[in-house]
Structure formats: structure tokens, C-alpha cells
Amino acid sequence: MRKCLLFVALLLVSQINELRAQFLFDAPDTVCAKQPIKLKSNLPQAMSHYWGFCSGYMFDAPKGESLNGSLDGPSAIEVAKDGDKYYAFIANSRTNSFVRYDFGTDLSNDNPVITDFGSMGGALPEQIGAIYVVKDEAKGNWHVFVGGGGGVGNSALARIDFGKRLDSVPNIVNFGNLQGLMAGPRGIFIAKEDDKWYGFFVNYHEAYNNLVKMEFDTSISLTPTLTDLGCFRDPATMTCEMITPTDLAAMKHADGEWVFYITNERNGYLSFLFVGKSLAAATGTSIVYKEAGNPGGALVNPSSISIIKDCDSLHLFITNRTSHDFLRLDLDNPRGFSKTPVSFSNVNGTILVPEGISRLIRDRDNIYAFVANFGDATVSRIAWQQCDDANIRYSTTWRPPTYRYDSVGLYNVYYAVNEGMPDMQTQCRQITVLPIPSIIVSNxxxxxxxxxxxxxxxxxxxxxxxxxxxxxxxxxxxxxxxxxxxxxxxxxxxxxxxNGCVVDTPINIRVHKIQADAGPNRTLRDGAGTLLGGPLTSLGSQYSYRWYPNQYIDNPIALNPRAKPPYDYTYYLELTDINGCKSTDTVMVYVSCEGLNLPNAFVPNSTNLTTARFGVANTNIAKLNYFKIFDRWGKEVFTSTDPVKQWDGTVNGQPAAMGVYVWEADGFCISGNRLQSKGNVTLLR
CATH class of the missing domain: 2.60.40 (Immunoglobulin-like)
Structure with missing residues (x-):
């Protein structure tokens, strides 16, 4: 199975083109755990923005899951995105059938809709070992090329046409063994250059071991013409450099040069073919062959290869048929590598006799690859998924919010602008998160x-x-x-x-705000009372109130007590909350002796002592010359010179009649002011 890299709409990664985005955004290289991080876009004018703060990273270990359904000896697989939907196409070699998995809008979907097209009327090639999905962007048509067979006698190439949508019912054209140049075709790759289409594949059969070129002219729907480009013989021994090649992955690099990467089953070697900048001009003599050997001896009967350029790094992914493992080989540059492959073994027990690997697809923060397992008739979904160590996982604004990482580690930030447009650009930056240094900080x-x-x-x-x-x-x-x-x-x-780490740590101070309001200063007539307290006092069961001094006041722990001081007096309100916080306020009560203070009605024998008798209420009288009360006919019913003596509403020991009575009083205040007044009072019963 071949794979190539193409950055296209919505981050579909194949092997056709390479888009390199540089300096799209600014980010720190190193931070501390829980440190606020602010990223800055250098393209604020872009039409769309996507930030992944904890994006999948190919240098991390992937996770694997097994999928099955309508599978019997799966031998080739490919995935593609049409609009916002994902599809996988799988060939079964045992039943010689073609299957489509419809994942909908999410490749993590565990229940894809499965369509088994069978052998498509017997037109499918036998022993399919290669699938390639391509879209003719000019016409909007989708095509799936399949190649199969073990030798010249049963090898064939077919084209499955889906029209405008990959979810439609397809038609198939079987070209047979074109010009007799097919012998176990593997690693089909097709691309458009200028206005013409070209394709390549390798022949697996050990009698051929060669690279074949396909030329479709200006329409991919035409029957291609094939050219044998040879097996790239060793000049010294004249033996083929490629030995039972199993797959081909292609990439056009930043310098415009095409490079093919080929796995060889027999000796486990990698072959690099430097095709040049033109697919049209590629010939058996123009292509430069490089034997890359078996890096670290890690390749054991390699069965498939795929390539991806992600986050400015080049990676080859290889499956080993007999050791059932999945490898990543990091390239230093398009021409070579210096490290041995990293083995992920069978990726959570999901890989068994792998025969094919799909292209790798980045869907924003998640990266996926799919492997066809002949051994247990399953498909491995291999994923580098978005992590959850950032308090904010993504943003779609040009000015992303401040976020942080909660744990120590290496995190990948992914930024894409103008998604799905011709000028789409992407970039990744890695941020190292260090432990928080030792700090002594107040609680x-x-x-x-x-x-x-x-x-x-x-x-x-x-x-x-x-x-x-x-x-x-x-x-x-x-x-x-x-x-x-x-x-x-x-x-x-x-x-x-x-080291670049910046700790931003908070100290929270909670302030208990309470307020005592004793009310405004006031002046009372001599003998009058007043309610203390103002509207700004803090209210609630968590507060206690205390007035002092507690003289001439009816309740010193009430919120609004009644006070009746006989002379000028200062009261203090002390407010205390359950935390012990206190607030104090004062009120001045001035007592004015400038007139007599008497009620205008009273009720003899009332249980309310303040209304049961009638008399002078003043407390600052130094001398009372007289205080007299008369009935309506002018008869005197009460007289006294004692300022505290009051009428109880009786005359000669008998209850006085209800009605209006007239009173007169004369005396002097302590201050020396003369008091003379008269008025009416109503006796009620």
C-alpha cells in the first residue's frame, strides 16, 4: 500500500504536495506548569483561525483500536475525506471484495456505516494489494484505483468511479494487465502535473522487482500507457536493487523534487528513488537510486509504508508482516535519516499480519492512520489524539485566550489559518512545560x-x-x-x-466588609424619645449589635432601640460579625428644653403605662409653678406643682368622662428658660 503527502482542504495529508508554514505565530519555548500562556498570531487578517493547544504529536506513542465488519483477509486500505465526511476503502483478498466504511464527520466513530460492494460483478482484480484514492479537482470526480494479482497471468489494474461523491454507488472499469507489464502491482501512486496525469507502482513478483510508470495524458479517465522503468540494477553485479518491493510512498519536497520511498520484503531494505522535479520526465536512467538499508535491523518482512510531513517533521511509518509491528522512522531530510526506527509493537494488540497502511490524516488536533490486518480480519485505527492537559483545548479566534498546562511534559500547539482554502497554512510549535520551582508563598x-x-x-x-x-x-x-x-x-x-519559566501565582485576600450606622445626629424636645440606627448598618444573622452606654435605652442589643435621654447624650453602636470583625459608629442625641412636651390623648387604666396617664413629659424642668387641667365647663379636675406627677383620669376618685380637656402649665427649665403653654387633651376609654 502506498501513501503520499498532500496538504489540502481540512488538513487532508497525502503525498502530493507540501505546504510549509513558517512564523505563523509566536509562542514561548518553555513555561512552568500552570503558567498563563499567551499566543500571538502573525496573520490576524486571515479569514479563519484554528488553535489546538494540546494537539496530537507524532513523536508521542499512538493508541490503537480494532475495527471489523465485512472483512475477510483485508490486504489493502486507503482513507479519504470528501467534504466534511471521512471514508475508508478496504480490499478483501480472500473473498475478492471491495468494502467502504463511512465514518461520517469523525474518524473516531466506532460504528461506521459499512457497504460491501462484493466483487463488483467479478470485475475486481484478484489478490488486491494496492488501493489509491484520487480526486480530479477540475471535474470534481472521485476515482479509486486498485491493483492486484500475484504474477503476470492474473495481475490487473481497475478504476472504480464514484462520480461527485464518495458515498455514491460506483462503477468499475478493469483494464486487465496493460501491456503485460504488471506482476503483483503494489504501491499505486497517481498525481497531476501541469495538465497531465501520471502514476507509478512497483511489481512485487521476484522476477520483476521493477518500477512502472503510467501516463494518462490529460484525462485520468483514459486508459494509461505503461513504461517499465526497471529494477535499478547494481552496476557491479547487475542484480536488481529492489527485491520483492511491497509498497511505495511518494512526496514532493520543498525544493520541488519528488522522492519515492519503497519497502522491500525479501531483505527488509528501504529504497529511496530521487525522481527529480518532473514526473513527466522520469525515466529509468534519470531516476537516482539510493539503497537506505535496513535501519537498525528493525524491518522484518515490511509490508507497507506511508509518509507524512507534520509539524515541520518528516516521518515514515512502516508495518512488518511477520513481526506484527508498527514503526516510525524520522527523516532528517528528504534524503536520509540518522536514527533507528521507533517500534510501537502491535499498538495495543491491534496489529496481526499487517498488509497495508493508509495515508495519515490530521483532523485538526487528531491524527489517524489505518492498517489492514490479514491475520485477524480487522482494521487497526491508530490515533495520535488531542491531550486533555490544557485547561482550554482549542480556540477559533485570531487572538486566542490565555491558557495553561496543568502537568509537566512536551505539548504541541497546532495553528491553521484559512482552513479549506487554497492559501491554507499550518504550523506547529512545541512548548516544554517544567515543574514549578520551589516557592514560599503566603496562604x-x-x-x-x-x-x-x-x-x-x-x-x-x-x-x-x-x-x-x-x-x-x-x-x-x-x-x-x-x-x-x-x-x-x-x-x-x-x-x-x-530557563524561561515564569510563575504567576495568586494570593487571595478576603476582606470582611461590615458597617455600623448609628444614624444621623438629632435634636429632641425635652421628654421625647427616638429610634436609633441608620439604613447603612450591615444586616443578617451573622451580625450582632451592641449599644452603649445602655442607659435611657429600651434594648441595648437591638438593631433599632428606642432611646429617651433626659439630656444631651452620645450613643455608640458596635457591630460584630461571626469572624470577629468590628465596626463602630456614634450618634449624638441633643435634648432641647424650649417648650412643654405633653401628649394629645391618653387612655386611663391602659396596660400601656406610657398612655395610661397624662402629664408633663419634660425631664429638664427645674420648677413647675403649676400644671392644671379643666373640663369642658371650666371646672378644674387636676392641679400639681410636681413635674413628675400626672393625672390618672379620675375626679374625686371617680372616672372622669370621656372627652376633651384643657390644660395649662407654667414653669422654668434647668437652663432658666420660662415655660408657659396650654392645650387640649382627649381622654379615651
């Missing part, structure tokens, strides 16, 4: 409003210390400061380190 605390608290942050290796905001702080650059916020406040302290 969050609680204070009462008006209090001052000492705060400390200290780290031996920090380059500097900065406190923010500069609000009621004694200093903003020292390790120890004093703070007296009036309201609940979070102070943030920034500590940069030489």
Missing part, C-alpha cells in the same frame, strides 16, 4: 476591613519579583510587602526564571 487569608496584613513570596532562583495590581501595597518589587485592601482582592506575583 490566602481573611482580614477585616481597615486591617493590614503582611504577605511573602520567596524563591531562591527567581530573577525578580513583581506584585500586581499596585493597590494598597507597601511595595511591588520586594519579597515581603504589607497590604491593606478595602475590598476582597487577588494579588498576583510574577517570578521569572533563567
Amino acid at each position: 490566602d487569608t481573611t482580614i477585616c476591613q481597615g486591617d493590614t496584613v503582611g504577605l511573602t513570596v520567596y524563591s531562591a532562583t527567581a530573577l525578580s519579583t513583581t506584585w500586581m495590581p499596585n493597590y494598597n501595597l507597601s511595595n511591588v518589587v520586594e519579597a515581603r510587602v504589607r497590604a491593606w485592601p478595602e475590598y476582597t482582592q487577588q494579588y498576583r506575583i510574577t517570578l521569572p526564571y533563567a
Whole structure:
């Protein structure tokens, strides 16, 4: 199975083109765990933006899952994206059938819709070993090329046409063994160059071991003409350099040169074919062959190969048929490598006798590859998935939000602009997250409003210390400061380190804000009372109230007690909450002796002692010359010179009649003011 790389709409990765995005955004290389991170786009004018803060990364180990359904000896597989939907196409060699998996909009779908097209009327080639999906963008038509057979006698090439949509019912054309040049075709690859289509494949049969070129002219729907480009013989021994080639992966690199990467089953070698900048001009003599050997001896009967350029790194992925493992080989450049392959073994037990690997597809933050397993009739879905260690996983704004990583590690940031457009660009940046350095920092605390608290942050290796905001702080650059916020406040302290790590740690100060309001100062007539307290006092069961002094007041622990001082008096309200925070306020009560203070009605024998008798209420009288009460006919019913003596509503020991009575009084205040007054009072029963 061949794979190539093409960056196209919605990040479909194949082997046709390479789009290299540089300097798309700025990001730090190193941060601390939980450090706020701010990324900056250098293309704010782009039509669309996608940021993946914890994106799948090919240098990490993938996870594998097994899929099955309508599979019997799967020998070749390919995936493609049409619109917003994903499809996999699988060939079964045992039943000689062709199957489509419809994943919908998500390649992680565990229940794809499966369509088994069978042998398509017997037109499918036998022993299919190669599938290639290609779209004619000019006409909008999808085509799937399949090649199969073990030798010249039964080898054939077929084209399956889906028309405008990959979910439609296809037609098939079997070309047979064109010009007799097919002998176990593997690794089909097709691309358009200028206005013409070209294709290549390798012949697996050990009697051929060759590369074949296909030329379709200007229409991919035409029957191609084949050319044998040879097996690239060793000049010294004249033996073929390629030995039972199993697959071909192609890439056009940044310099415009095409390179083919080929796996050879018999000796486990990799072959690099440098085709040049033109597929049309490729001949058996123009292609430069390079034997890459068996890196680290890791290739054991390699059965398939795929290539991807992701996050500015080149990777080859290879399956081993007999050792049932999945390898990643990192290329230093298009021409070579210096490291041995990384083996992921059977990827969670999902790989058994692998025969084919699909192209790799990046769907924003997740990367997928699929492997056809002949051994247990399954398909392995291999995924490098988005991690969940970022507190925000993605954003679609040109100015992404500040985010952080909660754990130490290496994280991949993926940025794409103008997704699905011809000028789409992508870039990855890796951010190393280090442990938080040793820091001594004050705990969050609680204070009462008006209090001052000492705060400390200290780290031996920090380059500097900065406190923010500069609000009621004694200093903003020292390790120890004093703070007296009036309201609940979070102070943030920034500590940069030489390794690029920046710690931004908070200290939260909760301020208990309580308010005592004793009310406005007031002046009373002599003998009058007043309710104390104002509207701004904090209310609730968590507060207690205390008035002092507690004289001439009816309830010193009430919110609004009644006070009746005989002279000028100052009251204090002390408010205390359950945390022990206190607030105090005062009110001045002035008593004015400038007139007599008497009620206008009373009810004799009332249970309310303040209304049961009638008399002078003044408390600042130094001398009362007389206090007299008369009935409606002018008869005197009560008289006294004692300022505290009051009429009980009787005359000669008998209850006086209800009605209006007239009173007269004359006397002097302590201040010397003369008091003379008269008025009416109503006796009620």
C-alpha cells in the first residue's frame, strides 16, 4: 500500500504536495506548569483561525483500536475525506471484495456505516494489494484505483468511479494487465502535473522487482500507457536493487523534487528513488537510486509504508508482516535519516499480519492512520489524539485566550489559518512545560476591613519579583510587602526564571466588609424619645449589635432601640460579625428644653403605662409653678406643682368622662428658660 503527502482542504495529508508554514505565530519555548500562556498570531487578517493547544504529536506513542465488519483477509486500505465526511476503502483478498466504511464527520466513530460492494460483478482484480484514492479537482470526480494479482497471468489494474461523491454507488472499469507489464502491482501512486496525469507502482513478483510508470495524458479517465522503468540494477553485479518491493510512498519536497520511498520484503531494505522535479520526465536512467538499508535491523518482512510531513517533521511509518509491528522512522531530510526506527509493537494488540497502511490524516488536533490486518480480519485505527492537559483545548479566534498546562511534559500547539482554502497554512510549535520551582508563598487569608496584613513570596532562583495590581501595597518589587485592601482582592506575583519559566501565582485576600450606622445626629424636645440606627448598618444573622452606654435605652442589643435621654447624650453602636470583625459608629442625641412636651390623648387604666396617664413629659424642668387641667365647663379636675406627677383620669376618685380637656402649665427649665403653654387633651376609654 502506498501513501503520499498532500496538504489540502481540512488538513487532508497525502503525498502530493507540501505546504510549509513558517512564523505563523509566536509562542514561548518553555513555561512552568500552570503558567498563563499567551499566543500571538502573525496573520490576524486571515479569514479563519484554528488553535489546538494540546494537539496530537507524532513523536508521542499512538493508541490503537480494532475495527471489523465485512472483512475477510483485508490486504489493502486507503482513507479519504470528501467534504466534511471521512471514508475508508478496504480490499478483501480472500473473498475478492471491495468494502467502504463511512465514518461520517469523525474518524473516531466506532460504528461506521459499512457497504460491501462484493466483487463488483467479478470485475475486481484478484489478490488486491494496492488501493489509491484520487480526486480530479477540475471535474470534481472521485476515482479509486486498485491493483492486484500475484504474477503476470492474473495481475490487473481497475478504476472504480464514484462520480461527485464518495458515498455514491460506483462503477468499475478493469483494464486487465496493460501491456503485460504488471506482476503483483503494489504501491499505486497517481498525481497531476501541469495538465497531465501520471502514476507509478512497483511489481512485487521476484522476477520483476521493477518500477512502472503510467501516463494518462490529460484525462485520468483514459486508459494509461505503461513504461517499465526497471529494477535499478547494481552496476557491479547487475542484480536488481529492489527485491520483492511491497509498497511505495511518494512526496514532493520543498525544493520541488519528488522522492519515492519503497519497502522491500525479501531483505527488509528501504529504497529511496530521487525522481527529480518532473514526473513527466522520469525515466529509468534519470531516476537516482539510493539503497537506505535496513535501519537498525528493525524491518522484518515490511509490508507497507506511508509518509507524512507534520509539524515541520518528516516521518515514515512502516508495518512488518511477520513481526506484527508498527514503526516510525524520522527523516532528517528528504534524503536520509540518522536514527533507528521507533517500534510501537502491535499498538495495543491491534496489529496481526499487517498488509497495508493508509495515508495519515490530521483532523485538526487528531491524527489517524489505518492498517489492514490479514491475520485477524480487522482494521487497526491508530490515533495520535488531542491531550486533555490544557485547561482550554482549542480556540477559533485570531487572538486566542490565555491558557495553561496543568502537568509537566512536551505539548504541541497546532495553528491553521484559512482552513479549506487554497492559501491554507499550518504550523506547529512545541512548548516544554517544567515543574514549578520551589516557592514560599503566603496562604490566602481573611482580614477585616481597615486591617493590614503582611504577605511573602520567596524563591531562591527567581530573577525578580513583581506584585500586581499596585493597590494598597507597601511595595511591588520586594519579597515581603504589607497590604491593606478595602475590598476582597487577588494579588498576583510574577517570578521569572533563567530557563524561561515564569510563575504567576495568586494570593487571595478576603476582606470582611461590615458597617455600623448609628444614624444621623438629632435634636429632641425635652421628654421625647427616638429610634436609633441608620439604613447603612450591615444586616443578617451573622451580625450582632451592641449599644452603649445602655442607659435611657429600651434594648441595648437591638438593631433599632428606642432611646429617651433626659439630656444631651452620645450613643455608640458596635457591630460584630461571626469572624470577629468590628465596626463602630456614634450618634449624638441633643435634648432641647424650649417648650412643654405633653401628649394629645391618653387612655386611663391602659396596660400601656406610657398612655395610661397624662402629664408633663419634660425631664429638664427645674420648677413647675403649676400644671392644671379643666373640663369642658371650666371646672378644674387636676392641679400639681410636681413635674413628675400626672393625672390618672379620675375626679374625686371617680372616672372622669370621656372627652376633651384643657390644660395649662407654667414653669422654668434647668437652663432658666420660662415655660408657659396650654392645650387640649382627649381622654379615651
